[in-house]
Amino acid sequence: MGRRPRRVTSKDVARLAGVSRTTVSLVLNDVPHARIAPETRRRVLEAARQLGYRPNAAARSLVRQQAMTLGLILCHPPAHVYTDPFLPQVLLGITGALQKTEYRLLLETVAEPSLREDYLDLAREKRIDGFILSGPRVDDVALRELHKEGIPIVLLGHLPDVAIPSVDVDNVRAAYTAVTHLIRLGHRRIGMITNGPLHYTASQERLNGYRQGLAKYNIPFEPDLVVEGHFTAESGEEAMRRLLTVRPRPTAVFVASDTVALGALVTLRQAGIRVPEDMALVGFDDIPLAAYVDPPLTTVRLPAYELGREAARLLLTLVAGESPPSSRTVLSTALVVRASCGALQALHNPQSKGGETGSNT
Amino acid sequence: MGRRPRRVTSKDVARLAGVSRTTVSLVLNDVPHARIAPETRRRVLEAARQLGYRPNAAARSLVRQQAMTLGLILCHPPAHVYTDPFLPQVLLGITGALQKTEYRLLLETVAEPSLREDYLDLAREKRIDGFILSGPRVDDVALRELHKEGIPIVLLGHLPDVAIPSVDVDNVRAAYTAVTHLIRLGHRRIGMITNGPLHYTASQERLNGYRQGLAKYNIPFEPDLVVEGHFTAESGEEAMRRLLTVRPRPTAVFVASDTVALGALVTLRQAGIRVPEDMALVGFDDIPLAAYVDPPLTTVRLPAYELGREAARLLLTLVAGESPPSSRTVLSTALVVRASCGALQALHNPQSKGGETGSNT
């Protein structure tokens, strides 16, 4: 441990270089219109290097009125975050976009909706200059308020009736593609397990896509064929058990989350129902392990990395004071056809792990 | 957007309450030895509430010499982070421990080892008061320097020959337990696929545990039976292919990562080798989906959430200026017996997902 050596400030650098503190600041910040003699500049840089000087972030933030920090607010229940194989990719996308900037990332998880006001303070205290909000809730009034105050915000996902810039995928269309894929394979009786409760906009939208797919082919919607999942594999097990009691039994199921789908697979395995022969399955997310389960999961690829990256880029333009190129960014998804839907049955290699088709714009 | 309203400062609160700025500060911080009349206190609180006052974080950090921010530095290659189903749990553990404190979490990923110096600046600029370093590297000299400067550091994982507090599991013992479990089931010829390159301490230690397990039962170590994985399922596929060329073929394999094990499973499936009948498998990590693959994976449970929580708690005591209760915290692991090792063959329910045994201390 040892006694902590006194922090070295710009005053120390100034003294060592034999100039004023102002000059040190001018040199180190490369102020454009400042006229500094080359020799003086050299002396200052040398002194700073020698002392290992680092400008104090708090002091700088104070005078610049900028924290140089962006927030990532996760508004998901712990059970969701806990098993989210998706979060690392989003994080990587965000930090990648921030890599070359001076901005850093502050992570905040909001478990209880009642504690939601916490992240307001982060912005009001100027600890962060703006934030990405993952999993926005419709009933979040404070969010709109904050947006009105002019604080840069980007939604990962989106909210209706709000002009807050957002980055998202077209969940409706993606689900539609998945379901029509099953229909074109000949299925008429198709069940659905949602990824989460329906007050999550993403869950609701995927359900809508499912309904639109059925409607397109004039297949009547049956409420009994839709069961709610809750983000976990365990909930998928349970949901599939429920679905298996419906008569006549569906011949295919669209599960709006790969994680949940894995639970559903276990139930089917235990019941001795073969996939895809007896029951076709399509998932959603394309988690890293989707290709590595048995059977490999046909699923909708969500561009997780890109979602994070685009959200960060958008936020960067906002904090720079520019207006965003577009207020609502929609990234494309792609149906990844593997074995679980039965489409590869006729082909040579039923174990194929690749084979993309049908991308949205 | 609208014109940004001028920030409300403590001066505004003071004016509205008809007191001095000092009084405002005293009231809002509940300074113990300050004597404030109840009526005055009420007026101040009311004024603050009415104006929606939030003390500026930068100013507060500056005067207090505390950023009230802790760092989480991830020193893993992107390929690892990307597929790490483990990170969300660690994050949840950390944020959980920080929930009731005033501290926030700054996340930094260090992709290239050459860019490693970035996180030094975070500390030197006082943007963070201390940090948790995940995936410390032996060749990290800057780290030791920083520790000497008295900056609070906690390692997730550990380094030999350094007195930096760490939180970790006993990888050697955990691997030992996994391997001896296989031996007791009758296997003599046991292969291993590592989780990552051997310059990662965790990978090296798990290999050591494997060797100790063999040694304990007088089984000679054969270098050909050890293949390196690289964190991904894909690398597991490849590694298992290599392992299958060894003659005589091993009857069991210890894979030091569940993710890698899933890749290995695919190779076995394609080769028509049944698990566990023809080949027993034991994994490592107990990722959330380990219980949901076919066959359910026998594996070593890593207490991810607890690792994060303990690291955060330890760091909190350090930044509080107290000396840590113990410099090296070792959390216990547990062997989770499922179907892939063949131990449940004799029992009634081969699909069981539970059944823990053999915990380390």
Next chain:
DNA sequence: ACGTGTCAGTAACACGTGTTAGCATACCCC
């Protein structure tokens, strides 16, 4: 000699807060 202008650098202020030392006032006790 005198304005004009450029060059190189600095004094002084601002950012918004926490904290210390001190100042009135009132109260109490002998």
Next chain:
DNA sequence: GGGGTATGCTAACACGTGTTACTGACACGT
């Protein structure tokens, strides 16, 4: 009435930086 003390509050400084307005010094043209 005078010394001591508790009460309630404030002026002033410190934290470390960025930035604006200003100052000498020197050169130059008339």
